[in-house]
Amino acid sequence: MRLLLILALLLLSILKTGNFATANQLKADGKVLELDESNFDSAISSFDYILVDFYAPWCGHCKRLSPQLDEAAPVLAGLKEPIVIAKVNADKHTRLARKYDIDAYPTLMLFMHGVYTEYYGPRKADLLVQYLKKFVAPDVSILSSDAAINDFIEAAGSFFPIYIGFGLNETVISNLAVKYKKKAWFSVAKDFSEDAMVLYDFDKVPALVALHQSYKQQSIFYGPFEDEYLGDFIKQNLLPLVVPLNHETLKLLKDEKRKVVLAITADENEEQSQNLIKFLKAAASANRDLVFGHVGVKQWEDFADKFGVNEKTKLPKMIVWDGEEEYFSVVGIESLDNEDQGSQISHFLEGYKAGRTERKKVKGPSFMEFIHSLIGIRTIYIIVFIVAMMMLIQSVGKDDEPVRDGRRDEIHHAESSVSSEAESSQKKED
Known part of the structure; x- marks a missing residue:
């Protein structure tokens, strides 16, 4: 013991x-x-x-x-x-x-x-x-001077939108600051000058200012400061008015419930495309229930191809995308002319909201992308190896003289064994 x-x-x-x-x-x-x-x-x-x-x-x-x-x-x-x-x-x-x-x-x-x-x-x-640093910062930073506001904005950088409540009690936005901590910076300015009011373009308090530094864009909210209305303003301003779609910004739409009004241009850097973006911003300001975005075929041809854009398509093309597998074209207004694009965008939105649309399917991924998304690259290697072995066995069998019955049974047994291994490997990966 x-x-x-x-x-x-x-x-x-x-x-x-x-x-x-x-x-x-x-x-x-x-x-x-x-x-x-x-x-x-x-x-x-x-x-x-x-x-x-x-x-x-x-x-x-x-x-x-x-x-x-x-x-x-x-x-x-x-x-x-x-x-x-x-x-x-x-x-x-x-x-x-x-x-x-x-x-x-x-x-x-x-x-x-x-x-x-x-x-x-x-x-x-x-x-x-x-x-x-965003993820370990306070939920709501308290700013007590113009200098503190400037330092806060500089430290925040341009990756996330910034919300500054001027003359606002931090308890008003604290719950929403916790909810959207992973997506935005939140602060409250307790003391500030008239110069700050001019700089951030608000004329009364309390006011909540939303800044997108990378897009040189800001919005002002004067209330009512109730959770429902305040939450809508914060949620709608997590994205810029018009989102340039690329591999990085597409991830921002992952949890977005609103549909995306998408303008597809030949080259988003051309002057005509830049003018179109100005009209899209005006439309976005008046239609906060939708997300607006643009993409250039030159910048991301594979993405544009998913919406049926090819060398024969008249651009700019307008569609409404659900963010997943479907999109809608408005009957009679699939493309825009160069003249009076603001009015054409308005007619497009009116047609969409009135239901004058044609539902279409987004082109799916390539076969290899589909396989990769389902089972991973390691399984692809296993399958390719097994297929190669089967082809090799069949090739050896064809090159030999006519095989006796006993030999043919052995080859059949080998092929069955390889097939069983393939099925077993697939089940393990799944």
Whole structure:
């Protein structure tokens, strides 16, 4: 009995030593942590904020990202609310990759108090630091002077919209600030000059100013400051009036419930396209129940092709997209002329709201993209290998002399075996 007690105490001591070693390894010391199945959950529970890079050693993008993370790690670890950077070899630790649906490399996940969200921000070290500071900032910053307002806006950068409540009590927007913390900066200016009122173009208080620095755009809200109306203003101004669609901005529409009025032009940088964008902004101001966007065929031909645009299509083309698989064209106003485009856009919107539309399907992804989205690149490699082996076996069989019955049975057995392996591999991946 005494021997069992000694062994139990010894085992407990070993376990405690192991836990202590793990805790020592998980420090916010400015170094990028290497995680695997044995310490991943412990790391997520140990740190309030942790950015995890799921990478593959053979991935070129991963290799270019790695030094940027190394550079950003000590800066983020030194914040008042530290952010830890970690990495997982998803090619090796496949259980973790499957758990978080990792199907591309690198994939960055930001864990905040154990809850994760995919990171879509910049990946250069200094910009990554500026972007992530948003997530550890106060829900509502209190600004007490014009200088404090300027410093706040400069520190916020241009990745997120900025809301400043002039003469507004922070409790009025605190709940909404928590709700949209991942998408915008929120602040309240307690003291400011008339110069600030001129600069931010409001003439009475209280007022809530929404700024989109990257688009040089701002909107003013004078109330009523009730949750319903205030929430609508904040939600509608999370996006600029007109969104230029590209790989990055398309992610902003992921949770958007409003339909997208999309103008497809030949080249979004041409003067005619820039003039069209001005008309779209005017229409967007008057139709906040819709999102307005534009894309140039020259800038993103594959995306424009999904809406049936080809070399014969008259541009600019106008459609209303549901953000997923369907879009609508307005009968008689599919394209715009160069003259009086403002009126044509108004007629287009009237036709859409009156139901004079034709429903169409967005062109689906290519076969390889579809397969990749369903089962991942690793399974593709397995399937390609199996198919190649089957073709090789069949080729060998054809090149030989006529086969005796016994030999033919062996080949048939080999093909059945390969087929069974393919099915087994597919089931495991699924």
